[in-house]
Amino acid sequence: MSTLLAIVFDGAIYASWLFLVAAGLTVIYGVMRILNMAHGSFYAIGAYCAASLTGWYFSGESGASPYWSYLLLFGCAIVGGLAVGVLVEQALLRHLRGRDEILMVIVTYALLLILEDVVKLVWGVNPYLAYQPYRLLGQSSITDSLRFANYDLALVAISLVVGAAAWWALNRTDKGRMLRAVIHDREIATAMGVNVNLMFAITFAIGSMLGALAGALTAPAISVTPGIGVEVIVLAFAVVVVGGLGSIGGAAVGAVLVGLARSFAVHLAPQIELFVIYGVMFLVLAFRPQGLFGQLQPRKI
Numbered sequence: 001m002s003t004l005l006a007i008v009f010d011g012a013i014y015a016s017w018l019f020l021v022a023a024g025l026t027v028i029y030g031v032m033r034i035l036n037m038a039h040g041s042f043y044a045i046g047a048y049c050a051a052s053l054t055g056w057y058f059s060g061e062s063g064a065s066p067y068w069s070y071l072l073l074f075g076c077a078i079v080g081g082l083a084v085g086v087l088v089e090q091a092l093l094r095h096l097r098g099r100d101e102i103l104m105v106i107v108t109y110a111l112l113l114i115l116e117d118v119v120k121l122v123w124g125v126n127p128y129l130a131y132q133p134y135r136l137l138g139q140s141s142i143t144d145s146l147r148f149a150n151y152d153l154a155l156v157a158i159s160l161v162v163g164a165a166a167w168w169a170l171n172r173t174d175k176g177r178m179l180r181a182v183i184h185d186r187e188i189a190t191a192m193g194v195n196v197n198l199m200f201a202i203t204f205a206i207g208s209m210l211g212a213l214a215g216a217l218t219a220p221a222i223s224v225t226p227g228i229g230v231e232v233i234v235l236a237f238a239v240v241v242v243g244g245l246g247s248i249g250g251a252a253v254g255a256v257l258v259g260l261a262r263s264f265a266v267h268l269a270p271q272i273e274l275f276v277i278y279g280v281m282f283l284v285l286a287f288r289p290q291g292l293f294g295q296l297q298p299r300k301i
Contacts, residue, residue, distance in 0.1 A: 002143055007263045009142065013152045015259025016159035017218060021232055022239040022251045023162060024210030030246030031183055031203040033101055037108040038088065039211045040233030041115035045084055046212030047228060048119060049076040050219040051128035058132045069133045073220075077213035084115075085208025089201055097200070112229065120226050127223045134220035155217060162210070166248050179203065183246075238277050242284045244294025253292055257284075 025039045050073050057069050088111065096107060137150035170176040181189045182199050190196050215228075222228075239258055243250025258277050265276040272279075284292060 002146055003267060005142055006146055007260070007267050009146075009148055010266065011256075011260035011263035012156055013148070013259075014262055015255040016156040017214065018235060018239050018259055019159045019252055019255035020155075020162060020214035020217065021211065022236040022243075022255060023166060023248065024207035024214070025233075025236050026240045026243070026246055026248060026251045027166070027210065028204055028207035029240070030248075031179060032093075032097075032200055034093065034104045034108065035101065035237075035245070036207070037105060037233055038111040038115060039108075039207070039236060040229035040231075041112050041119070042081055042084060042208045042211035042229075043215035043218075043232045044116070044119055044229035045080050046077050046215030047219040047222075047224045048123045048128060048215075049080040049212075050216035051130040051224040052123065054130035054132060054219065055128065066132065066136055069136070073133065073216045074213070077216040078209055080216075081209030081212030082205055084212075085205040086201070088208070089204040093204065094197070094200070112233065116226070116229060119229070125226050127225045128219075129223060130219045132220070149221075151220065158217065162213075163248065163252050170248070235277065238281045241291055242281050244291030247291070247293040250291055250293030 021039075021043060024042070025036060028034055028036045028039070053072055053076055054069055057064070057072055058066065092107070092111070093104075096104065134149060134151045137154065139147045139149050140153065141147050168176075170180060178189070178194050179199055181192070182194060182196055186196055214232075235258075239254040240251055241254075242257060243252070243254030258280055261276045261280045262273060265273045288294075
């Protein structure tokens with residue numbers, strides 16, 4: 001029973017992190033039909049901003065309460081994600097709108113490589129550690145032999161809030177209904193007076209901030225080093241493919257499946273941990289190529 005509880009809690013924590021990473025990627029694809037490979041760089045920028053500012057905050061120069069550092073993490077995600085998202089969308093992607101999806105994958109992959117070098121130029125190649133917010137919340141005992149960091153449990157709650165907020169925004173607000181109209185038919189939405197260009201810009205900025213948020217919230221739990229963006233985009237891609245490209249609910253289900261599968265592998269068969277994520281993706285795509293919640297897309301001829 002203790003092992004089963006550990007598998008479930010570990011899987012839930014890992015799934016919450018995967019969902020935060022994948023949410024921005026699937027939002028951007030769902031609206032703009034861009035599989036944004038540079039999303040991993042947004043994650044890295046959020047992590048580096050959070051790690052560097054957290055280090056300064058706890059160096060004693062700020063003089064403020066340590067609990068305000070959590071607000072700092074969210075601030076890094078909003079400012080960093082918004083800045084890089086608006087810059088990329090306005091300077092590059094808006095000029096390529098409507099091009100073939102494969103071309104957009106190539107362009108955003110090239111952007112990923114460029115931003116990886118920009119990160120090294122700005123922050124260097126040495127690791128950044130921002131462990132203080134992680135330790136600050138302490139630990140909780142699930143059983144006598146099973147303890148988890150409260151920060152990890154808070155990450156689960158944040159992912160639930162983000163998922164619920166995304167669903168509410170898309171299904172219960174006027175802007176969300178307009179966005180869904182753009183998703184279903186851009187031409188008709190434009191003809192009915194919807195500012196599609198503005199919708200695309202807002203969507204990309206929100207997706208960028210979600211990617212940066214995942215990085216900022218992960219920074220206290222890891223060593224922030226060069227290359228984390230490349231590692232993350234592969235995992236995020238696996239999650240959105242399993243759930244179905246463009247589906248928030250699919251991203252959530254995909255994250256849970258991948259998280260639990262990895263947790264089972266870590267505890268029961270650690271030698272296959274590296275392969276189990278892609279095994280889940282293979283099994284899903286073998287029977288449902290569009291993903292669990294993906295919709296078959298009609299092709300105009």
